[in-house]
Amino acid sequence: MKLATREDIDAPIEAVFEQLSDFGSFERAILRRGAEVQRVDELTAPGPGMAWNTSFAFRGRQREARINLDEHAHPDRLRASVRSSGFETDLLIDLVAMSKTRTRMNFALDARPKSVPARLMIQSLKLARHSMLKRFRRRIADFATDLETRAQNRSG
Numbered sequence: 564m565k566l567a568t569r570e571d572i573d574a575p576i577e578a579v580f581e582q583l584s585d586f587g588s589f590e591r592a593i594l595r596r597g598a599e600v601q602r603v604d605e606l607t608a609p610g611p612g613m614a615w616n617t618s619f620a621f622r623g624r625q626r627e628a629r630i631n632l633d634e635h636a637h638p639d640r641l642r643a644s645v646r647s648s649g650f651e652t653d654l655l656i657d658l659v660a661m662s663k664t665r666t667r668m669n670f671a672l673d674a675r676p677k678s679v680p681a682r683l684m685i686q687s688l689k690l691a692r693h694s695m696l697k698r699f700r701r702r703i704a705d706f707a708t709d710l711e712t713r714a715q716n717r718s719g
Contacts, residue, residue, distance in 0.1 A: 574714035649681030
Protein backbone atom coordinates (compact mmCIF):
# COMPACT_ATOMS: atom_id res chain seq x y z
CA MET A 564 0.00 0.00 0.00
CA LYS A 565 1.47 3.30 -1.11
CA LEU A 566 0.75 6.66 0.48
CA ALA A 567 2.24 9.95 -0.67
CA THR A 568 1.79 13.64 -0.03
CA ARG A 569 3.74 16.86 -0.26
CA GLU A 570 4.03 19.90 1.94
CA ASP A 571 5.62 23.30 1.41
CA ILE A 572 7.81 24.52 4.25
CA ASP A 573 8.80 28.16 4.82
CA ALA A 574 12.46 27.46 5.50
CA PRO A 575 15.61 26.96 3.41
CA ILE A 576 16.30 23.43 2.18
CA GLU A 577 19.52 23.23 4.25
CA ALA A 578 17.65 24.03 7.47
CA VAL A 579 14.88 21.53 6.69
CA PHE A 580 17.40 18.78 5.90
CA GLU A 581 19.28 19.58 9.13
CA GLN A 582 16.07 19.12 11.13
CA LEU A 583 15.24 15.87 9.30
CA SER A 584 18.75 14.66 10.16
CA ASP A 585 18.33 15.37 13.89
CA PHE A 586 17.73 11.72 14.71
CA GLY A 587 18.22 12.30 18.43
CA SER A 588 15.07 14.45 18.53
CA PHE A 589 13.12 11.71 16.74
CA GLU A 590 14.38 9.15 19.27
CA ARG A 591 13.21 11.37 22.14
CA ALA A 592 9.80 11.89 20.46
CA ILE A 593 9.36 8.12 20.11
CA LEU A 594 10.22 7.61 23.79
CA ARG A 595 7.72 10.34 24.82
CA ARG A 596 4.99 8.43 22.97
CA GLY A 597 5.61 5.33 25.06
CA ALA A 598 7.62 3.25 22.59
CA GLU A 599 11.12 1.97 23.09
CA VAL A 600 13.95 2.80 20.70
CA GLN A 601 17.59 1.80 20.76
CA ARG A 602 20.23 2.85 18.29
CA VAL A 603 22.25 -0.18 17.21
CA ASP A 604 24.92 1.21 14.87
CA GLU A 605 28.33 2.69 15.66
CA LEU A 606 28.27 5.70 13.30
CA THR A 607 29.34 9.05 14.71
CA ALA A 608 27.68 11.20 12.02
CA PRO A 609 24.29 10.84 10.31
CA GLY A 610 24.50 8.64 7.24
CA PRO A 611 23.54 5.39 5.55
CA GLY A 612 23.93 2.46 7.90
CA MET A 613 22.31 4.09 10.92
CA ALA A 614 19.89 1.63 12.51
CA TRP A 615 17.43 1.40 15.39
CA ASN A 616 15.46 -1.36 17.07
CA THR A 617 12.03 -0.29 18.27
CA SER A 618 9.29 -1.84 20.35
CA PHE A 619 5.78 -0.38 20.55
CA ALA A 620 2.16 -1.27 21.25
CA PHE A 621 -0.09 -1.41 18.19
CA ARG A 622 -3.62 -2.80 18.03
CA GLY A 623 -3.34 -4.34 21.46
CA ARG A 624 -0.07 -6.20 20.89
CA GLN A 625 3.57 -5.44 21.43
CA ARG A 626 5.40 -5.08 18.10
CA GLU A 627 9.06 -4.88 17.21
CA ALA A 628 10.66 -3.28 14.18
CA ARG A 629 14.10 -2.55 12.78
CA ILE A 630 14.64 0.82 11.12
CA ASN A 631 17.59 1.30 8.75
CA LEU A 632 18.67 4.57 7.19
CA ASP A 633 19.40 3.54 3.60
CA GLU A 634 20.12 6.93 2.04
CA HIS A 635 21.15 10.29 3.47
CA ALA A 636 21.84 12.48 0.43
CA HIS A 637 22.50 16.02 1.63
CA PRO A 638 20.47 18.23 1.17
CA ASP A 639 17.60 16.66 -0.69
CA ARG A 640 16.86 13.00 0.12
CA LEU A 641 16.37 10.62 3.02
CA ARG A 642 15.34 7.01 2.54
CA ALA A 643 14.70 4.50 5.30
CA SER A 644 13.36 0.97 5.55
CA VAL A 645 11.34 -0.46 8.40
CA ARG A 646 11.17 -4.23 8.84
CA SER A 647 8.89 -6.03 11.25
CA SER A 648 7.50 -9.54 11.42
CA GLY A 649 4.51 -8.69 9.23
CA PHE A 650 5.56 -5.72 7.12
CA GLU A 651 8.33 -4.24 5.06
CA THR A 652 7.94 -0.50 4.74
CA ASP A 653 9.97 1.98 2.73
CA LEU A 654 9.97 5.67 3.58
CA LEU A 655 11.22 8.30 1.14
CA ILE A 656 11.54 12.02 1.80
CA ASP A 657 12.58 14.21 -1.13
CA LEU A 658 13.24 17.91 -0.65
CA VAL A 659 13.08 20.46 -3.46
CA ALA A 660 14.21 24.07 -3.03
CA MET A 661 11.35 26.25 -4.30
CA SER A 662 13.29 29.42 -3.43
CA LYS A 663 16.02 30.42 -0.98
CA THR A 664 13.51 30.39 1.87
CA ARG A 665 10.93 27.80 0.77
CA THR A 666 11.23 24.02 0.48
CA ARG A 667 8.83 21.40 -0.84
CA MET A 668 8.86 18.09 1.04
CA ASN A 669 7.62 15.06 -0.90
CA PHE A 670 6.83 12.26 1.56
CA ALA A 671 6.12 8.70 0.36
CA LEU A 672 5.44 5.53 2.31
CA ASP A 673 5.18 2.05 0.78
CA ALA A 674 4.04 -0.76 3.12
CA ARG A 675 4.16 -4.35 1.87
CA PRO A 676 2.61 -7.15 3.94
CA LYS A 677 4.74 -10.25 4.57
CA SER A 678 2.22 -12.35 6.50
CA VAL A 679 -1.45 -13.31 6.23
CA PRO A 680 -2.55 -11.12 9.19
CA ALA A 681 -0.63 -8.20 7.66
CA ARG A 682 -2.36 -8.78 4.31
CA LEU A 683 -5.74 -8.71 6.06
CA MET A 684 -4.80 -5.46 7.80
CA ILE A 685 -3.78 -3.89 4.48
CA GLN A 686 -7.07 -4.99 2.91
CA SER A 687 -9.06 -3.39 5.72
CA LEU A 688 -6.99 -0.21 5.36
CA LYS A 689 -7.65 -0.15 1.62
CA LEU A 690 -11.38 -0.25 2.33
CA ALA A 691 -10.98 2.86 4.48
CA ARG A 692 -8.41 4.41 2.13
CA HIS A 693 -10.06 7.83 1.89
CA SER A 694 -10.21 8.43 5.64
CA MET A 695 -6.77 6.89 6.19
CA LEU A 696 -5.21 9.06 3.45
CA LYS A 697 -6.83 12.12 5.00
CA ARG A 698 -5.39 11.22 8.42
CA PHE A 699 -1.96 10.48 6.87
CA ARG A 700 -1.89 13.85 5.10
CA ARG A 701 -2.94 15.66 8.27
CA ARG A 702 -0.14 14.00 10.26
CA ILE A 703 2.45 14.86 7.60
CA ALA A 704 1.15 18.45 7.51
CA ASP A 705 1.59 18.63 11.31
CA PHE A 706 5.08 17.13 10.95
CA ALA A 707 5.95 19.73 8.26
CA THR A 708 4.69 22.54 10.49
CA ASP A 709 6.88 21.28 13.32
CA LEU A 710 9.89 21.02 10.97
CA GLU A 711 9.22 24.55 9.73
CA THR A 712 9.10 25.95 13.27
CA ARG A 713 12.29 24.18 14.31
CA ALA A 714 14.11 25.15 11.09
CA GLN A 715 13.09 28.80 11.43
CA ASN A 716 14.13 28.89 15.08
CA ARG A 717 17.47 27.32 14.19
CA SER A 718 18.26 29.67 11.30
CA GLY A 719 16.63 32.77 12.78
